Amino acid sequence: MTERTKATKEIAIPRVSSKEQEEGYSIDAQKRRLEEYCMRNGLELIKVFEVVESSTVGDRKQFMEALRYARDHRETIAVVTDKVDRLQRGFKESPLLNDLIERGKIELHFYTENCVIHKYSTSNEKLMWNMNVVMAQSFVDSLRDNVNRSIGQKLRMGEWISTAPIGYLHENIGGKHDRGKGTIVVDKMRAPLIRRLFEEYATGIYTLSQMVKRTKEWGLRNSRGNQGHLCLSHVHSMIQNPFYHGVMKVKKTGKEYPHIYQPIISKELFDQCQQVRLGRSNGGFKWGSKDYIFRGLIKCATTGRIVTADTKTKTSASGNTTQWVYLRAWNPDNPKKKVHVREDKIIAEVQKVFDAMHLDPELLEKAVKAIRNSSDAEKDYYNQKIKELQTEHIKIIKRLDRLTDIFLDGEFNEDEYRAKRKQLEQKRDDITKEMEQNNQADNNFAERLVDMVKIASAAGKTFKGSTIEKKRKLINLVFANLSLNGQKLEFDLRPLFDEFVKMDENGEWCTLEDSNLRPTD
DSSP states (O other): OOOOOOOOEEEEOOEESSHHHHTSSHHHHHHHHHHHHHHHTTOEEEEEOOEESOSSSSOOHHHHHHHHHHHTSSSOEEEEESSHHHHOSSSTTHHHHHHHHHTTSEEEEETTTTEEEOTTOOHHHHHHHHHHHHHHHHHHHHHHHHHHHHHHHHHHTTOOOSOOOTTEEEEOTTSOBOTTOSEEEEOTTTHHHHHHHHHHHTTSOSOHHHHHHHHHHHTOBOSSTTOOBOOHHHHHHHHTOGGGGTEEEOTTTOOEEEOSSOOSSOHHHHHHHHHHHHHHHHSOOOBTTBOOTTTTTOEETTTOOBOEEEEEEEEOTTSOEEEEEEEEEEOSSOTTSEEEEEHHHHHHHHHHHHHHTOOOHHHHHHHHHHHHTOHHHHHHHHHHHHHHHHHHHHHHHHHHHHHHHHHHTTSSOHHHHHHHHHHHHHHHHHHHHHHHHHHTOTTHHHHHHHHHHHHHHTHHHHHHHSOHHHHHHHHHHHEEEEEEETTEEEEEEOTTHHHHHHSOTTOOOOOHHHHTOOOOO
């Protein structure tokens, strides 16, 4: 067993949580005990770090300064504190402290618990340290539970626990407005503009970016900070905030509670805005009770908006009625002017593309055989992918190894350190999982291509005879970036399907290697 080299120099860390505690005897009493401990154990006290900060909230800048000071010495430094909970009240610091201990940079000396943790500490000694951390963490958790119970009670009573959103103000007893304090009242200057924001967005005519510009034109400004104009993130958050119609949503838990304050808009108006927002993000628009083939699938090349559809009915002199579906976009030469295109014209163009993909049975069999005989190309692809993943995995391991030193050098704070570490560990785990998936790929790639070839070879016939919903699924599978540029349909085809359209009229099927086909993610 390697003999332990004992620390001969010490830094002391007396800590209190607030200025109020600092002004009493607490920190002085800690310093006196730590100085006595230093003399009794033959340690040279080289520096005292009087830490006045919470161990559970914030960046712990003073704590980090003390650890950097200890790390930068050549010899092992004894870090002495009055109790375990004076150093840490939870396990979030443990990876950092363990790293410095294992590297022989520090020892931990706890006066009250009469415990020393060093590189060669036994499992029992480390267990006692961890047990004391558990008790410190339990105390913090108990306080947090009490706070959460109080918050929960306020929410159930309909009282908001944070800063009110734009359109509301906090008013104290004297009638003065104070951020985060006092009862919440409607902001008479901003509330009408907030209502107008919801009303205009609910029409579906404007995008969120356009609404940002409109709020600037109206003079709607933030009620906090520098009271500048609203940005896109502000408007996006406001449109989704149910507070405006009478419901508080707690971000952390996702739970909702009715509040006691005056609503600015109705629940119906709020729901209309959500339908518009979700429709813009996933093509989920509905027009009345009708369903249309191109609903939400085509954008206007001029404005970037979703192309809408409408049914027009024409009655002849003899009383017969005819219905036509029109797609509505905007004129490229005059974006304020609308353009109406018959839906059947666009369907015919799409049908031509599907018809061009047709393969007769003999050629289809040849294509399928070519794919299934291309196992070498598949293996090469996955082997190359695994090599790339392995290289990236090694890079992440090295970055994790360096992370502690970078953190102690003060390049980012504690929250950033934990977030970065979590991000790197998640990425490492994702890469490990992806390597396993690639190792188990077998012939999934080839079979996936075979399925897509079979779909494409019969796309024309399938599209012509299917329901509206099946037509929509087939369009979404084959086409990408569908748009109307005035009367003209523009599009890209997704990988593989464009190969069918490009095939020579003689019907020759290229090999997998020549076609540059690759598995889709």
